[in-house]
Amino acid sequence: MDPFDLVLVAVDGSEESTRALEYAATVAEAYDADVQVVYVLGESAVADRDAEEYEETATEIAADHGVDVATGTVSGFSTDRLSQHPGSVVLDTAEEDGADFLVVPREPQTGTRAAVLEKTAEYVLRYASQPVLSV
Template structure:
């Protein structure tokens, strides 16, 4: 098996997504890869994700293992662009950053933030060209 260079993990700030970050960092540490955390957030939340500490939590988890990490935020859906799906946003981001392994939180999730990622795991598992770990 070829080692992975970049692991992408989709998160929304839930406990499930924090666990997904832990798995992504473990995979990256094993294969000496970097991690890209993509915050798939709903409208209104994407603007203030940094102030809510999402980036800090992921950075702390990565720092414990000495794994390089970067982050970005994307809107997981749009009422104006009905064709945009949270899963397609994750796959588009994976292509943009050159990710060759994906980690997504598994359903079911609870809470308002989770509404964005609830449909993502199944979509990503179905359509990703990269290996996917659903946790």
């Protein structure tokens, strides 16, 4: 029995999240696990289109590693729940989907991009009950 059946990776379309997806696929390949790609939407509704376009990238990377992939989107922000944070959304999704291992991108070191997943890695590392890889 492999220790991981489902590797969840949080993405937002950034270069950092694509690198995280590569790591998630590598871990899934090593443990004969599946990959769940969760595109975390920003505050703008136009980000939904970006999520659909990113599915092709996720599918290609998973195919390169020979692993099954499923994709989905979640809203990282809420106008009525002030406590909703992209990190809590990632953790809630991981629990709902039964993820055994999490991969999250770190925020860009330059500080120039306003990516959705900024500061999410720190939150997920702090509160996750699953093993986490932050890349």
